[in-house]
Amino acid sequence: MADDHTHVQDFFSVRAAGWDRRFPEDGPAYAAAVGELRLRPGDTVLDAGCGTGRALPALRTAVGPDGTVVGADLTRAMLDAALRAGRRSSGALLLADVARLPLRAGTLDAVFAAGLISHIPHPGHGLSELARVVRPGGHLALFHPIGRAALAARHGRPLSDDDLRAERRLAPLLAGAGWRLDAYTDEASRFLALATRTG
Template sequence: MSEDHTRVQEFFGARAADWDRKFPGDGPAFTAAVAEFGLRPGDRVLDAGCGTGRALGALRRAVGPAGLVVGADVTPQMLAAAQRAGRGAEGALLLTDVARLPLRDGALDAVFAAGLIAHLPDPSSDLRELARVVRPGGRLALFHPIGRAALAARQGRELTPQDLRAAHNLRPLLSGSGWEMASYADEDHRFLVVAVRRP
């Protein structure tokens, strides 16, 4: 495992037990983002970097009993917290690196990724891997329950033009990784980018 992944595991592993208690009001934002993502009954969806599985219930409701929901995370403590919260009932939980998914090409209709982009060691390569497992025309949602400015304020830092999630940086990054940005929303109460898998 790379040094980057070890750092991510250590960061989230130390916070897993208290994660849901720390952000108790995020549930409705996740539900609204999944609704806006426009999944259909029967769709196969991956929650990439699922953490404690806060999106899994909304994803399951969107795809229905005929759909497939998989939550993947590299941090064992996060998946353990998801199990304790009963979220393993909403979908299969997979301990894996989203940069090397054990899924065949085009296996999925969609990927939902909450708070993931800032933690990808190699964003271009990692987004290409997400594109690999999604069928052409399938979709990717990059989500965060608060917008870029609100998150920067929470973390006590300034927003810079180099911010990966700024539209002028994210559009070419997605484009070079097999995706086409379809919508971009960066508001106080949410960050939501939807991209479509190019043929």
């Protein structure tokens, strides 16, 4: 597990400072995805693997001034970039492994996770941990600002049905972790899977 974490931290640490410049047009896509998370004023939401915190302003808008927004990431350099971008005003920033969150069970109304699932060493365990901290009936959004085919092309590989984000793989993975897949979108402009906490 430590080696997996080191790999993720090494990957993102060297990219953190220029991350937002690499993807400057993603803001509206993040806001649109947050809009589908069914957040209400006063809710408590986690941005899991928040990176530079691009979703935090939209999450703050959704839950309002009485809500709670927390961004958690494993890589200190990404959180430092979020601080430099002024995103701490939208939510608290937490250096934490999303597979071992320092949060009590059932304390969250929702989790937003952009690009996270492919960076979790053990996705089933990570999704179970996210389920642990969300109340029954709470929501999860797994998001990426481009779809699976576009992302595969960006990385120079063919699209595969073995991809964790393929619906036929993702639905049972979520179900085994305490989630019910409610909606699945995989198109050129975005990937968005919406799930509800069961039990």
